[in-house]
Amino acid sequence: MIKRYFITGLLIWVPLAITFWVLSLIISTMDQSLRLLPETIHPHALFGFDIPGAGALLTLAVILLTGLVTANFVGQKLVSWWELLLARIPVVNSVYNSVKQVSDTLFSSNGQAFRKALLVQYPREGSWTIAFMTGHPGGDVANHLSGDWVSVYVPTTPNPTSGFFLMIRRDETVELDMSVDEALKYIISMGVVAPPLRQRNKVAGVLGEPTA
Template identity: 70%
Template sequence: MKRYFITGLLIWVPLAITVWVLSLIVGTADRVLQILPDAMHPRTLIGRNIPGIGVIVTLFIIFLTGLLGANFIGQRFVVWWERLLDHIPLVNKIYSAVKQVSDTLFSSSGEAFRKALLIRYPHADAWTIAFLTGTPGGDAANHLQGDYISVYVPTTPNPTSGYLLMLRRSDVIELEMDVDEALKYIISMGVVAPPKTASIATGATGRVSDKPDLLQNFPETH
């Protein structure tokens, strides 16, 4: 009976969590309908609420915004809007920080989270997975002698929180692992392991010794 019960849990728990997450997303997106005028609300046009219509409306608004922002007039409007926000105290700090992060993460030309790394953390005898995010900038770069990179160490099972570390390039190993595979490995707390690849010999410092140093090509942002 215990074995059957556990088997039932393994079937229902992932399904229940998936349904819960999708319901949360759909419910959040449906709240977007509250910004629509009553004349455009599906309840007025059709006579009833349609669950999930908010997802379609949200995706359409995002697509339409991107379409308008990609042309000359839209770009001028975005510049004017950002200048307006830049003159509002406190708002300018928050907006500027969030925009820099979003531009780095979502821009097609960005390099953030493009490489999964293996680093020694939190001490010399332990290893963890991290992601390459750039090179140290600002005054921090003036105090670091040598070739350093910035890496993000996510927590598990919630990778949205973590730690920023600045390490020597020679102290990290670039993994033959996609970022998606690495994130899945972290979120599952190591249960869902990516497929194994051919082992690569490493030197005493932990640098990959017999393949091109791809980290060396990462642009500096001093």
């Protein structure tokens, strides 16, 4: 009985402790941006004490201000001039362009990267896992693949930031009726936190299971 109560208590406190720890780490990291300010306008100099989270607020304000400025014609011209300047710097040009292409693909509202959760057979036939569609094969790779193929990212568990990039025939994938957030929770929890059951018959039929 005591063991059951102890485990129940852990299930309540462990997620809270990890959440607060992650938030504290993010805020303390973003607080380092205060070092960019002149010493005379630091919160400690103005108020006599440090303000936790001031760096986070400053970082968010700078990001929002940057987005506001670059949303108009003049701002876009400044960004174009800045990118032309970076294009003249060896090494920096390659790194910046690669990162920019990835970020534009991931965060673009019109993009298809990480918009769909798929069920794919990996690492062998008959073994299924969750993957995210990232697009379609391109470049010279597309010249060597006949038919309809998709590019997918297969995340590892419980750390989805590492994984594997695969190209799979579309007819060998199953599009899941779950959001990307639900799929990520399912992966991170190692299958413990299952998404709501929807369209079970459709998936079961593809996997060869008996349908209701």
